[in-house]
Amino acid sequence: DGGITQSPKYLFRKEGQNVTLSCEQNLNHDAMYWYRQDPGQGLRLIYYSQIVNDFQKGDIAEGYSVSREKKESFPLTVTSAQKNPTAFYLCASRTSSQSDEQFFGPGTRLTVL
Amino acid sequence: GENVEQHPSTLSVQEGDSAVIKCTYSDSASNYFPWYKQELGKRPQLIIDIRSNVGEKKDQRIAVTLNKTAKHFSLHITETQPEDSAVYFCAASFSGNTGKLIFGQGTTLQVKP
Numbered sequence: 001d002g003g004i005t006q007s008p009k010y011l012f013r014k015e016g017q018n019v020t021l022s023c024e025q026n027l028n029h030d031a032m033y034w035y036r037q038d039p040g041q042g043l044r045l046i047y048y049s050q051i052v053n054d055f056q057k058g059d060i061a062e063g064y065s066v067s068r069e070k071k072e073s074f075p076l077t078v079t080s081a082q083k084n085p086t087a088f089y090l091c092a093s094r095t096s097s098q099s100d101e102q103f104f105g106p107g108t109r110l111t112v113l
Numbered sequence: 114g115e116n117v118e119q120h121p122s123t124l125s126v127q128e129g130d131s132a133v134i135k136c137t138y139s140d141s142a143s144n145y146f147p148w149y150k151q152e153l154g155k156r157p158q159l160i161i162d163i164r165s166n167v168g169e170k171k172d173q174r175i176a177v178t179l180n181k182t183a184k185h186f187s188l189h190i191t192e193t194q195p196e197d198s199a200v201y202f203c204a205a206s207f208s209g210n211t212g213k214l215i216f217g218q219g220t221t222l223q224v225k226p
Binding site: 031033035040041042043044045048050056058090094100101102103104105106107 | 206
């Protein structure tokens with residue numbers, strides 16, 4: 001299970017606050033992804049990045065922002081503009097050159113109080 | 114747009130029986146189809162995947178079949194065991210640089226001892 005980590009495991013936020021979720025990988029993977037998972041639903045893509053200093057919106061990017069300043073790191077900021085941020089957030093990475101397989105981090109459960 | 118439909122949403126079988134989960138996808142250009150297993154509160158784990166140039170793939174008790182013409186693919190688990198109980202997700206992707214995965218809604222499998 002090593003290789004891709006997320007922190008914190010649990011996060012509580014008051015309404016109106018921005019929070020940043022950490023995602024780090026030491027797999028030397030080029031591509032990284034952020035997904036949101038709600039109860040009883042599949043994973044939905046928020047943002048993805050194929051190389052450093054470049055990223056694209058996924059299907060549900062509104063209210064979120066990302067950066068990719070280093071290959072190993074792809075932090076996700078949940079802004080106050082996100083109307084319903086309570087969810088399980090999963091980060092994933094992929095080598096991009098040799099395999100389509102995505103490896104997932106352990107996830108961060110965000111709760112808005 | 115890209116869409117993946119997954120059925121059934123819940124599946125209950127007796128230990129030792131077989132389980133089948135089916136998915137359909139909308140985009141005929143999709144050519145990579147992974148299946149993930151997710152235990153409660155844990156990260157999704159890849160259990161098997163198939164590419165569009167292959168019709169069937171097996172790995173011990175698990176098999177996946179793909180019908181490109183009908184745009185559907187299925188997961189087959191034989192000789193089910195209680196530890197197979199989990200949520201299973203199918204996904205479809207374009208192979209290539211983006212690696213975007215579109216996930217099905219998930220199937221909760223319960224294997225009764």
